[in-house]
Amino acid sequence: AQKVTQAQTEISVVEKEDVTLDCVYETRDTTYYLFWYKQPPSGELVFLIRRNSFDEQNEISGRYSWNFQKSTSSFNFTITASQVVDSAVYFCALSGNSGNTPLVFGKGTRLSVIA
Amino acid sequence: GAVVSQHPSWVICKSGTSVKIECRSLDFQATTMFWYRQFPKQSLMLMATSNEGSKATYEQGVEKDKFLINHASLTLSTLTVTSAHPEDSSFYICSAEGNRGPLHFGNGTRLTVT
Numbered sequence: 001a002q003k004v005t006q007a008q009t010e011i012s013v014v015e016k017e018d019v020t021l022d023c024v025y026e027t028r029d030t031t032y033y034l035f036w037y038k039q040p041p042s043g044e045l046v047f048l049i050r051r052n053s054f055d056e057q058n059e060i061s062g063r064y065s066w067n068f069q070k071s072t073s074s075f076n077f078t079i080t081a082s083q084v085v086d087s088a089v090y091f092c093a094l095s096g097n098s099g100n101t102p103l104v105f106g107k108g109t110r111l112s113v114i115a
Numbered sequence: 116g117a118v119v120s121q122h123p124s125w126v127i128c129k130s131g132t133s134v135k136i137e138c139r140s141l142d143f144q145a146t147t148m149f150w151y152r153q154f155p156k157q158s159l160m161l162m163a164t165s166n167e168g169s170k171a172t173y174e175q176g177v178e179k180d181k182f183l184i185n186h187a188s189l190t191l192s193t194l195t196v197t198s199a200h201p202e203d204s205s206f207y208i209c210s211a212e213g214n215r216g217p218l219h220f221g222n223g224t225r226l227t228v229t
Contacts, residue, residue, distance in 0.1 A: 034219075042224040043206055045159075066187045091158065095218070102149045103218060108221070 002027045004094050006106035012084050019044050021077045021109045023092030029053075033101060034064065035093040038067045045091070051075065082113045118142055119211050128199055136194045136224045144189035145211035149185035149218075150182075154207040162207075165192040166203025176208055198227040 003026040011032055012109065013019045025034065034093045036048040051068055061064045063080045091102040128134050138148055145165045151159040163184055164172040171184035181203075183195040190213040192211075208223040209225055 037220075043225065045208065045220040047219065055120075102151075102161045102164060103159075105158045105160075 002029075002032075002096070002104045004092050004104055004106035005110060006090075006092055006109050008090050008109045009107070010110045010112070011110045012114060013056075016081050018078060018080050019082050019111065021079075021090050021092075021111070023075045023077065023106060025073050025075065025092070025094045027094060029096050029097075033095045034068065035091075035095070036075075036077050037091045037093065039089045039091060039108070041088070048077075055080050070073075081109075084115050087113045089109055119145075119219045119221040120128055121209055121224055121225055124222060125225040128207050128226070128229070130200055130228055131198055133197045133205065134226060136207055136209075136226075138192045138194070138195075138211070138221050140190045140211045140219075142223060145192075145210075148186060148192040148209055148211045149207050150184065150192075151210070153208065153223075155206075159208065161195075167192075184188055196226065197225070201228045204228045 004114045005024045007022055011019060016049055031052045034051045038046040038048055056070055058070050067076045089108045091108045092106045095101045095103050117166060118119040120139045120141050122137045124135055148165040150162045152162050154157045159175050162177045165184045165186040167186045167189050181197055183197060204227050205223045206223050206225050208220055210218045210220045212218045
């Protein structure tokens with residue numbers, strides 16, 4: 001069975017600090033996809049990234065970066081120089097190797113960035 | 116990019132009534148859509164998989180007679196919460212995937228049953 005663990009329930013940082021959100025996953029699939037979504041208080045899910053299991057290159061997008069370590073089954077997310085607008089719940093998710101498979105979500109990490 | 120529209124964004128209904136939630140893929144065809152439920156301060160849990168032209172597949176513990184899903188076209192899936200009760204109050208969100216690209220989510224529907 002697939003499983004996603006986000007051990008950090010809540011994190012609070014001061015603006016401009018860097019913060020890393022951890023994500024550990026379990027799957028028996030050899031091909032799979034990993035995702036990060038942001039959920040602001042309004043509720044919608046904002047897509048941040050999708051990474052397939054064969055692409056272990058780290059990715060950077062502005063202040064966001066992701067570290068995919070297949071050896072430790074982790075897909076961590078770092079926000080550099082955090083801002084108040086980054087305050088939200090962040091979900092890591094996993095899907096199977098074929099198209100049209102649903103996502104298995106972690107429990108989410110609530111990030112609060114304090115001015 | 117691919118957009119999924121969900122309507123209504125929020126609804127308040129009385130206990131015992133039924134509520135219909137629509138999920139539309141606006142610029143792509145989605146043979147499969149997924150319905151998730153999120154209780155306050157919890158994660159999103161898959162309720163069912165909606166397949167165009169066939170019966171939905173429900174996750175364990177989700178009552179198919181209570182949560183009716185219809186996927187009559189390649190761009191529309193509906194979820195009807197029948198005889199709603201206060202414990203059905205939740206955030207319902209759909210997702211769809213086109214031929215390429217990541218899963219896209221609707222903006223969700225916040226259901227409050229009084």
